[in-house]
Each structure stands twice: as C-alpha cells, then as structure tokens.
Amino acid sequence: MRAVQVTEFGGPEVLTPVEVAEPTPQAGQVLIDVERVGVNYADTHQAENSYLAPSKLPLVPGGEVVGRTQDGRRVVALLNGGGGYAEKAVAEEVMAFEVPEGVDDLNALSMLVQGATAWILLRKNAHLQAGESVVVHAAAGGVGSIAVQLAKVWGAGRVIATASSEEKRNLALELGADVAVDSKAENMTETLMEANGGKRVDIVLDMVGGTTTDQSIAALAPFGRLAFYGMAGRQQPKPVELRNLLGHSTTVTGMWLPHVFRLPGNVFGTALTELFTLIQDGKLRAIAGGEYALADARAAHEALRSRGTVGKLLLDPRK
Known part of the structure; x- marks a missing residue:
C-alpha cells in the first residue's frame, strides 16, 4: 500500500512516499480503510523527534484518521505511535469512535x-x-x-x-x-x-x-x-x-x-459526544485549512510550520 515514511529525523524534507506492507490488526484492534488523515502540529515534532513521546525509525507519521472498518462502520480513530499517513491504518478498537450522521470528514477529524x-x-x-x-x-x-x-x-x-x-x-x-x-x-x-x-x-x-x-x-x-x-x-x-x-x-x-486517557471515566468520549452534538446543532464548525494528496505530505508540513495556515489540514490517501 502507499504510505509516507520517515527513515531519518528532520524537517518536511524527510517525508517520503513509499510502498509498504499493509498493517495486520491484532486482537482488540481494527483495520481502517483511510479516507482522510488529519495533519497536526505534533506530526512535525514527531518527524524531527522533538515530541514528548520519542519516535522510532522507520516511522509512518500521523495520529488520526477517518474511514471505514472492515465491517463497514464509519469511524474516526486515534492511532498509537503513528501510522496514519497511509491507505490503511490499524487502531485500538477503544480508540475508534463512530461518526454520527451529519458530521463530515473535516469536522470528525477536527474534533478528534x-x-x-x-x-x-x-x-x-x-x-x-x-x-x-x-x-x-x-x-x-x-x-x-x-x-x-x-x-x-x-x-x-x-x-x-x-x-x-x-x-x-x-x-x-x-x-x-x-x-x-x-x-x-x-x-x-x-x-x-x-x-x-x-x-x-x-x-x-x-x-x-x-x-x-x-x-x-x-x-x-x-x-x-x-x-x-x-x-x-x-x-x-x-x-x-x-x-x-x-x-x-x-x-x-x-x-x-x-x-486524558488516564483520567477516571470516559472524559475523551464525553468531549467528543458534546462536540459532535454542537456540530449537528449548528453551534460549532471546523475551518478547512487545505487538503493535500498523500504524496504531498511534505508540502502540508511546510505550510503548517510556516504558521501561515488557517484551520484544519487534511491528507487524502486516495489521491
């Protein structure tokens, strides 16, 4: 499958489109056909190994995706340790949240x-x-x-x-x-x-x-x-x-x-539920910051690091 990989730490220049093997879900995990990937500022730190959690090479960056599970559910998911900049991604089942009707990919990823x-x-x-x-x-x-x-x-x-x-x-x-x-x-x-x-x-x-x-x-x-x-x-x-x-x-x-996941109770789930409800009620909306093809992840990181962007940046692995 197509993915973006980092084999040496650095700036946007280290993001390289490659072909890699599809990930295999283990017990308690779910395989997602990725429709959109969220690009976060943390991804730029992950690529240069300056994030709070140390990165390991080789690395496929990306901590959030929206797409379809193998049984057809539309979910938005947080990924443990990356793997999002790809056509398919594996997430822990407990970190995959179903997306309500009326919440599009942009809003789903922006809330995650x-x-x-x-x-x-x-x-x-x-x-x-x-x-x-x-x-x-x-x-x-x-x-x-x-x-x-x-x-x-x-x-x-x-x-x-x-x-x-x-x-x-x-x-x-x-x-x-x-x-x-x-x-x-x-x-x-x-x-x-x-x-x-x-x-x-x-x-x-x-x-x-x-x-x-x-x-x-x-x-x-x-x-x-x-x-x-x-x-x-x-x-x-x-x-x-x-x-x-x-x-x-x-x-x-x-x-x-x-x-947040160490707190008692489902704080993260509570937050997402309230945010999705506000979107459905028309009281909250995400701002589109631009959508890039998967192979253009480097350009997305350059734009983000320039601090010239507005709103949420997305990658489309289908392009």
Whole structure:
C-alpha cells in the first residue's frame, strides 16, 4: 500500500512516499480503510523527534484518521505511535469512535484532536466560568478556531483572539471573538489588557511559547489561568517562578492529550459526544485549512510550520 515514511529525523524534507506492507490488526484492534488523515502540529515534532513521546525509525507519521472498518462502520480513530499517513491504518478498537450522521470528514477529524484539546483546555485546565475573559492565541488555527467558538457557547464574557494577519483576525471575529489583535504585538501584556478594556485577563490558551507565554502570564488577573499546550514558536518561555504565582494568585497549567486517557471515566468520549452534538446543532464548525494528496505530505508540513495556515489540514490517501 502507499504510505509516507520517515527513515531519518528532520524537517518536511524527510517525508517520503513509499510502498509498504499493509498493517495486520491484532486482537482488540481494527483495520481502517483511510479516507482522510488529519495533519497536526505534533506530526512535525514527531518527524524531527522533538515530541514528548520519542519516535522510532522507520516511522509512518500521523495520529488520526477517518474511514471505514472492515465491517463497514464509519469511524474516526486515534492511532498509537503513528501510522496514519497511509491507505490503511490499524487502531485500538477503544480508540475508534463512530461518526454520527451529519458530521463530515473535516469536522470528525477536527474534533478528534483539536476539538478535544480545546474542550479539555477550557473545561479541565482553565475551568471556564461564565463571564470570564478568555485569550486564544493562534485563534485561526485548528485548536484556536474551535476554542473561540466553545468559549462563546459556554458563556465567556469577552473572547480575545490573537492572529498574525488581518485575514486570520477577521476569521476569529467571524467565529465569535469580541476582539482580535496582532500576535506580533511588541508588548503582548499591554495589548491583551487594552483589548480587555484595561483589565487583566482571566484565561489564556497558549501554544506559542517564548515571549508570548511570558507576557501572557504577566497579563493574568488574580486567580487567572494560563493553559499551555504547545510551543509552535519553538522558543522556550522563561522558567515560571513559584513566588510570582503566589504573589499574583495565578495558575500556569499544561496539557498533553494522551494523559486524558488516564483520567477516571470516559472524559475523551464525553468531549467528543458534546462536540459532535454542537456540530449537528449548528453551534460549532471546523475551518478547512487545505487538503493535500498523500504524496504531498511534505508540502502540508511546510505550510503548517510556516504558521501561515488557517484551520484544519487534511491528507487524502486516495489521491
């Protein structure tokens, strides 16, 4: 079958279209004929071996697919350790979720990682309360575009979006943000407070890193929370000093999606069910960021790393 493989770690240039043997499902697993593959920022880290979970070579990247099982069920699935950039993929049965009618491939894949991430950040990390102000960095991206919508649906008082272009800022406003500011602002602390009517902010969702994180922490109100879930800028923020958290009664929290499966109860399933319901009710939608043929996975990674993309990127292994 056709797949995209990594045999040496590096940037987009290491993604190589190849022919490989079809995977064989074991007990408790399901074989999926892949119709679409979701492309995530984590995939770029996986290809260069800078992800939280170490990669092993040779590697077929990709952690999420939507398609048909051998018995005809339409499912969206999380894959353990990759394997998604291919015509067929194997998933643990418990990680394959049936897709309801009215939820297309784009929305199904967007909710699996980005949607669930936004849900968990707002519900479990930030504990959003009605009326609170929410800053969403990278608000036109996969997670950000969903987080903006969820924050509004769940009663945020003011949603402040940051994005790098006027086009992206306009999209964030269209999705429900109350104000959108330039992510390249020289002083993000002042920019966020000004966008919040001169007041400090309650919640920040951050996947940028570097000075963006540092200056966002400085913008938090007493009992404000910053939820950190990525480092797209590939720059480390400054170490957080506990005395500063004490002095300002603020919280900095991190989130890595795999840890959700260690929680009691079916938190991930609950998140997906609610997200799919919101889509069916017309209260939530994914943003299409572009669809690429499987052989063009390198171009998809280049686009994602440039931070010039909007919404969700997909690969089509049938092309």
